[in-house]
Amino acid sequence: MRIDAYLQQSPVCEINRAFRRIDQDLTRLLLPTGLHFVEALVISSILFEEPGTVTPSLLADTFATTRGNISHCIASLEAKGLLSRQVDAEDARVFHLRLKPAGRKCAMQVVRTLDRLQRTFEKRIAPAELRGAIRTIRAVEELCAAGQSS
Amino acid sequence: MRIDAYLQQSPVCEINRAFRRIDQDLTRLLLPTGLHFVEALVISSILFEEPGTVTPSLLADTFATTRGNISHCIASLEAKGLLSRQVDAEDARVFHLRLKPAGRKCAMQVVRTLDRLQRTFEKRIAPAELRGAIRTIRAVEELCAAGQSS
DNA sequence: GTAGATAGTTTAGGCGCTCAATTATCTTGT
DNA sequence: ACAAGATAATTGAGCGCCTAAACTATCTAC
Numbered sequence: 001m002r003i004d005a006y007l008q009q010s011p012v013c014e015i016n017r018a019f020r021r022i023d024q025d026l027t028r029l030l031l032p033t034g035l036h037f038v039e040a041l042v043i044s045s046i047l048f049e050e051p052g053t054v055t056p057s058l059l060a061d062t063f064a065t066t067r068g069n070i071s072h073c074i075a076s077l078e079a080k081g082l083l084s085r086q087v088d089a090e091d092a093r094v095f096h097l098r099l100k101p102a103g104r105k106c107a108m109q110v111v112r113t114l115d116r117l118q119r120t121f122e123k124r125i126a127p128a129e130l131r132g133a134i135r136t137i138r139a140v141e142e143l144c145a146a147g148q149s150s
Numbered sequence: 151m152r153i154d155a156y157l158q159q160s161p162v163c164e165i166n167r168a169f170r171r172i173d174q175d176l177t178r179l180l181l182p183t184g185l186h187f188v189e190a191l192v193i194s195s196i197l198f199e200e201p202g203t204v205t206p207s208l209l210a211d212t213f214a215t216t217r218g219n220i221s222h223c224i225a226s227l228e229a230k231g232l233l234s235r236q237v238d239a240e241d242a243r244v245f246h247l248r249l250k251p252a253g254r255k256c257a258m259q260v261v262r263t264l265d266r267l268q269r270t271f272e273k274r275i276a277p278a279e280l281r282g283a284i285r286t287i288r289a290v291e292e293l294c295a296a297g298q299s300s
Numbered sequence: 301g302t303a304g305a306t307a308g309t310t311t312a313g314g315c316g317c318t319c320a321a322t323t324a325t326c327t328t329g330t
Numbered sequence: 331a332c333a334a335g336a337t338a339a340t341t342g343a344g345c346g347c348c349t350a351a352a353c354t355a356t357c358t359a360c
Contacts, residue, residue: 018287019173023169064170068310094356140172143275218320218340
């Protein structure tokens with residue numbers, strides 16, 4: 001059997017391969033913003049939130065990663081002068097993240113880039129089809145996670 | 151806007167997040183085989199091919215990666231005693247990869263693991279739906295790649 | 301007030317990737 | 331026939347994101 005045939009019969013292989021390529025392409029697409037992919041997600045998330053409501057823990061939950069990773073990411077964004085920390089008035093363990101002007105500008109560039117990409121999707125792929133595919137992939141994700149316990 | 155809402159409206163974010171989680175789950179699922187994910191793909195690909203027809207370049211093309219990565223991967227598999235190299239009779243630059251007995255056993259374990267996972271998919275997701283989703287994700291992949299040039 | 305939970309940081313290490321330099325071999329043009 | 335270029339594979343440095351665990355600081359509850 002050809003390797004290609006083997007790949008096509010195995011959904012996880014196909015999905016993994018597609019995602020690795022998408023990841024690489026997104027990284028290249030975001031190069032002009034000077035941000036890595038996760039940094040871009042973080043900073044544009046803050047842009048969309050009510051100012052002063054975003055905490056590292058919230059970001060870690062949202063992006064299904066650890067506080068450790070988010071901590072590195074925030075440190076990098078802070079070193080670039082894109083955001084600032086602000087200690088919570090009620091709980092001194094908690095930080096709120098705020099975009100600096102440069103950070104807001106950068107986040108808007110990220111959003112524009114992602115929106116432009118999404119518009120090219122919409123030209124070629126019916127929105128319902130894309131939503132359905134994402135829903136299916138989410139189901140796959142859940143089944144993979146469930147497969148851990150068995 | 152809530153971060154969750156922002157994520158749900160952005161397909162690339164959703165896809166990326168799902169991919170990362172699937173990747174982590176697969177890595178854990180393959181832990182008993184003693185192989186990393188790409189190693190598992192490589193070794194099970196060789197299992198499905200006609201013996202003595204698989205070259206590093208073919209693998210690199212199939213998995214959309216570079217010969218460099220495949221080279222590291224093969225070196226690791228060889229160090230584990232799972233496969234052997236055989237110089238091509240007609241072109242001394244080319245190696246053919248052959249599974250050793252331990253490698254065949256290991257590859258079969260990988261295939262069984264992936265098949266078991268796939269069977270849980272089939273129980274919950276209609277095959278046509280899964281195929282359709284993968285086709286859509288491939289379209290997304292191609293649009294991302296095309297977006298590089300513009 | 302002490303014990304435990306929680307928010308966040310830090311460190312060590314791993315995988316898969318890119319990119320570039322290198323060696324060996326084949327192929328092509330003159 | 332021989333030099334020049336293409337190709338197969340290896341190697342090494344470095345990066346992004348990840349895990350896992352140890353750590354500090356703060357809050358909460360008995």
